[in-house]
Amino acid sequence: MHLKVIADNCTACGLCVESCPYSAIEMRKDTAFISMEICTLCRACLPVCQTGAIIEVSGLTEVSQTLSYTGILVFAEQRNKKLASVSLELLGKGRELADDLNCMLSAVILGNDIKEMADELIAYGADRVYLADNPQLSDFNDDAYTEVVFRVIQRYKPGIVLAGATSIGRSFIPRVAARLGTGLTADCTGLGIDKGAGLLLQTRPAFGGNIMAEILCPVRRPQMSTVRPKVMKRIEKNRQRQGEIIPIIIDNEKIPCRARMLDFVADLTSTINIQEADVIVSGGRGLGDGKNFKLVEELADALGGAVGASRAAVDSGWIAYSHQVGQTGKTVAPKLYIAIGISGAVQHLVGMQSSDIIVAINKNPDASIFNVANYGIVGDLFEVVPLLIKKIKENQ
Numbered sequence: 001m002h003l004k005v006i007a008d009n010c011t012a013c014g015l016c017v018e019s020c021p022y023s024a025i026e027m028r029k030d031t032a033f034i035s036m037e038i039c040t041l042c043r044a045c046l047p048v049c050q051t052g053a054i055i056e057v058s059g060l061t062e063v064s065q066t067l068s069y070t071g072i073l074v075f076a077e078q079r080n081k082k083l084a085s086v087s088l089e090l091l092g093k094g095r096e097l098a099d100d101l102n103c104m105l106s107a108v109i110l111g112n113d114i115k116e117m118a119d120e121l122i123a124y125g126a127d128r129v130y131l132a133d134n135p136q137l138s139d140f141n142d143d144a145y146t147e148v149v150f151r152v153i154q155r156y157k158p159g160i161v162l163a164g165a166t167s168i169g170r171s172f173i174p175r176v177a178a179r180l181g182t183g184l185t186a187d188c189t190g191l192g193i194d195k196g197a198g199l200l201l202q203t204r205p206a207f208g209g210n211i212m213a214e215i216l217c218p219v220r221r222p223q224m225s226t227v228r229p230k231v232m233k234r235i236e237k238n239r240q241r242q243g244e245i246i247p248i249i250i251d252n253e254k255i256p257c258r259a260r261m262l263d264f265v266a267d268l269t270s271t272i273n274i275q276e277a278d279v280i281v282s283g284g285r286g287l288g289d290g291k292n293f294k295l296v297e298e299l300a301d302a303l304g305g306a307v308g309a310s311r312a313a314v315d316s317g318w319i320a321y322s323h324q325v326g327q328t329g330k331t332v333a334p335k336l337y338i339a340i341g342i343s344g345a346v347q348h349l350v351g352m353q354s355s356d357i358i359v360a361i362n363k364n365p366d367a368s369i370f371n372v373a374n375y376g377i378v379g380d381l382f383e384v385v386p387l388l389i390k391k392i393k394e395n396q
């Protein structure tokens with residue numbers, strides 16, 4: 001049993017706040033918020049609520065489990081001592097959620113000889129860092145990472161756990177959730193706090209991207225999500241921030257692992273990862289033929305950028321899927337995004353509209369891409385793009 005506020009019914013009259021003998025209720029953004037960590041289920045608020053906004057939710061026998069879990073934990077992913085940018089983005093979002101919930105934001109980082117990276121996480125918003133620094137963790141390994149992150153969660157009991165929906169996050173975070181017996185919402189594109197119950201509101205595309213689902217995990221703890229890179233904004237780095245570093249001691253204990261790394265082979269199909277690029281030049285169906293992608297590549301080369309593509313171009317077999325931008329491709333947010341012969345379907349726009357500057361080249365003045373573009377060039381791409389390349393090269 002627990003209490004829940006139906007936000008739509010709440011008139012913010014404040015009677016429930018006055019009625020609570022334990023000060024478990026407060027007003028947040030014009031809606032009553034019940035802290036289930038303080039609430040004793042005395043039910044004094046129920047009869048005073050005139051609009052039926054506070055209700056008892058039954059059948060949640062494990063609510064007592066939820067009470068001992070507080071705070072937010074971000075899995076900070078690193079490789080070769082370089083933090084994945086999604087981890088910094090999650091610290092930014094985690095900071096916002098922790099301030100909303102008035103709780104601690106912590107991070108867990110695994111690796112070998114990575115002590116100095118803990119300060120970096122504090123500078124980007126963490127109040128506390130769990131540092132698992134051990135030679136056994138020098139390379140990513142599903143079994144080892146699952147074991148260590150599982151132990152940290154069991155011991156420190158965060159209410160919310162966030163990780164990047166990267167290859168590493170997608171690989172081991174579901175195992176951690178399964179071992180904890182809790183739920184996991186994979187590949188989220190939005191996170192917030194449900195005003196009534198203080199639960200994590202997890203948003204992700206569902207049914208092939210045709211609807212956006214909002215998912216709650218009301219019973220089990222922690223509430224766990226993996227989040228797509230580039231959909232959240234990191235906060236400014238602040239070297240003055242203070243935080244606590246807690247070493248996770250593994251000593252000489254051998255962590256059982258069923259796999260070992262033999263070699264690392266880099267993906268050679270794309271020279272620049274589009275999610276890390278500052279400049280992206282993308283081509284669409286308007287190119288008319290795969291061989292015309294060389295125009296896009298030439299412009300990207302001249303600008304020192306990466307090549308992106310619409311799904312129509314990928315589906316036509318003109319370029320590999322790893323270049324696809326959009327709902328079922330990658331989400332990108334470069335400083336400059338140039339869309340060539342791309343109409344601007346909503347599924348493409350969701351993957352690139354948070355770019356700083358968008359330039360669109362399209363022969364149709366009514367193309368939707370112009371609605372999000374900072375600069376639009378209406379014209380034939382086969383005339384415009386060679387001219388652009390020529391001008392850029394002249395100025396180099």
Ligand code: FAD
Nearest residue numbers: 284285286310311312326327328329341342343348363381
């Ligand atoms: P078109 O829509 O055909 O546009 C081509 C454009 O080129 C037109 O605007 C035309 O005016 C212009 N053009 C033609 N010739 C020239 C020329 N010579 N000079 C200048 N301009 C010219 N799409 C994605 O991109 N990414 C996704 O991740 C994605 N996921 C999807 C998921 C779902 C569930 C669904 C249903 C669809 C998804 N799509 C996605 C597909 C999306 O709906 C569009 O079909 C696709 O983005 C269209 O690609 P396009 O803009 O290249 O082609």
